[in-house]
Amino acid sequence: MIRKLLTGGVVAGFAAGLLGALLHFAFIQELILLGEEYESGARVHFQAHGEPDDAGMQAGHDHGAHDHSGHDHGGGDGEETSTIVRNGLTVLFTGLIYAGYGLILVAGFALAEHFGRRIGTAEAILWGIAGFVSFQLAPAMGLAPELPGSVAADLGARQAWWLGTVIATAGGIALLAYGRGVVWWVLAGALLAAPHVIGAPHLDEYYGVAPPEVAAEFAARVLGVGLVVWTVLGWLAGSLWQRESA
Amino acid sequence: MKTISTTNAASATGLMSILFVALIGATVLFVAGHAQSATLHDAAHDMRHATGFPCH
Numbered sequence: 113m114i115r116k117l118l119t120g121g122v123v124a125g126f127a128a129g130l131l132g133a134l135l136h137f138a139f140i141q142e143l144i145l146l147g148e149e150y151e152s153g154a155r156v157h158f159q160a161h162g163e164p165d166d167a168g169m170q171a172g173h174d175h176g177a178h179d180h181s182g183h184d185h186g187g188g189d190g191e192e193t194s195t196i197v198r199n200g201l202t203v204l205f206t207g208l209i210y211a212g213y214g215l216i217l218v219a220g221f222a223l224a225e226h227f228g229r230r231i232g233t234a235e236a237i238l239w240g241i242a243g244f245v246s247f248q249l250a251p252a253m254g255l256a257p258e259l260p261g262s263v264a265a266d267l268g269a270r271q272a273w274w275l276g277t278v279i280a281t282a283g284g285i286a287l288l289a290y291g292r293g294v295v296w297w298v299l300a301g302a303l304l305a306a307p308h309v310i311g312a313p314h315l316d317e318y319y320g321v322a323p324p325e326v327a328a329e330f331a332a333r334v335l336g337v338g339l340v341v342w343t344v345l346g347w348l349a350g351s352l353w354q355r356e357s358a
Numbered sequence: 359m360k361t362i363s364t365t366n367a368a369s370a371t372g373l374m375s376i377l378f379v380a381l382i383g384a385t386v387l388f389v390a391g392h393a394q395s396a397t398l399h400d401a402a403h404d405m406r407h408a409t410g411f412p413c414h
Contacts, residue, residue, distance in 0.1 A: 113372060117379040132409075140408045198404065205405040208390045215383030222376045248410045257410040270412035271392055334408055 117218050120352040125214020128345035129207035135337040136206060137199070143330040144260055150322040151261035157323045210345060217243060217349050225357070229290075233350040240346015241339070242289075246282040248338040250304075254312025257334040261322030265313040277307035 149155040217239060221231045231239065251274045258264060284303035287296045320327065390402050391411045399406075399413075406413040 114375045114378060117375065118382070121379065121383065136404070136408050141404065144404055144407055201401045202404040202408075205390050205402040206408070208386060209402075209405060209409060212383045212386030212390060215379055215386065219376050219380035219383060222372070222379070226372055226376065252410050255410075255412060258407055258413055260407065264412070264414070267394070267412055267414065274412055275392075334410055338409065 113222075116356050117222055118215070120349060120356060121215035121218040122211045123214075124218070124345060124349035124352050125211035126207045127348055128214065128341050129210030130203070131344055132210055132337065132341040133203040133206040135340060136202065139333045139337055140330070141199075141202075143326060143333065146326055147260035147262070147322045147330065150326075153321075157321060210341065213243060213247065213342070214345060214349055217345065218353060221349070221353050224290075230357075231350060231353060233347065233354055236350020236353065237343060237346045240342045240344070240349070242282070242285045243346065244339050244342035246278050246285060248335060248342070250281040250307065251277045252331065252335060253308060256327070257331045259320075259322050259327040259330040261320060262327055263315065263319035263321075265315050269313040273307065273310075273312045276310075277312075280304070280306050 146155075150157055217236075220239060221236065224231050254277065255264070255270055255274060264270060280303045284300045287300035287303065291297060291300060389398065391406060391409070393399075403413065
């Protein structure tokens with residue numbers, strides 16, 4: 113039982129994570145690097161007097177500033193190696209995080225079966241989408257995916273809110289889907305709403321140095337990629353689950 | 359009587375396995391997504407930003 117769950121979750125999760133890494137490099141990484149240029153000061157969005165920094169936007173100036181910034185993504189021989197290592201770690205950790213999601217997902221399938229409900233592939237895809245809503249979309253409504261170069265509230269408080277939101281949203285969706293009767297649905301609504309009524313921790317002012325256009329595009333792409341990968345994760349985990357329990 | 363207790367034992371094992379697997383999954387999420395040791399943070403940095411974890 114344990115072996116079947118572990119194998120199914122890890123295989124489906126890691127495979128989905130590899131797709132996630134592919135989409136990461138197609139859509140997201142360039143914006144992270146761009147955000148870091150604003151974070152390190154290699155690019156400047158607005159100068160102190162509030163005018164767009166025309167000179168700073170010129171490619172030549174950027175590269176000059178970047179190379180001498182001393183930032184760890186700077187130029188020189190080290191850049192290629194560190195880029196390979198950095199991107200390799202991103203692939204590894206994207207696989208790892210989705211393996212973690214995969215394990216939780218198949219544990220959910222097993223729990224449903226324990227209570228007499230077989231999860232088919234179509235339902236598994238819906239579970240995947242529900243996972244996306246719980247782990248990414250609902251937390252993003254309070255704490256938008258952070259582009260480097262944005263500034264946010266205390267990390268511990270944000271992590272606590274993130275975790276509470278994930279648990280409340282997953283619980284709410286589960287009650288909505290499998291609860292029978294008005295009381296369960298009201299409880300589901302309360303769970304889904306609670307994190308947003310409480311509100312995510314935010315600073316009183318905005319200190320971000322990256323342009324809002326880049327941050328908005330980043331957040332949209334993160335959520336789009338997340339939806340695709342979670343859907344595939346649900347489908348993969350569901351297919352493996354079906355095959356194993358047949 | 360015997361049958362019932364066997365069934366209960368089997369269900370209990372099943373639930374324990376499920377809980378164990380969910381716990382491993384949660385541990386992976388915590389280590390890869392939330393733990394703040396400098397090495398882990400740097401290694402997981404881009405993934406954390408790209409999957410909506412609070413990072414810095």
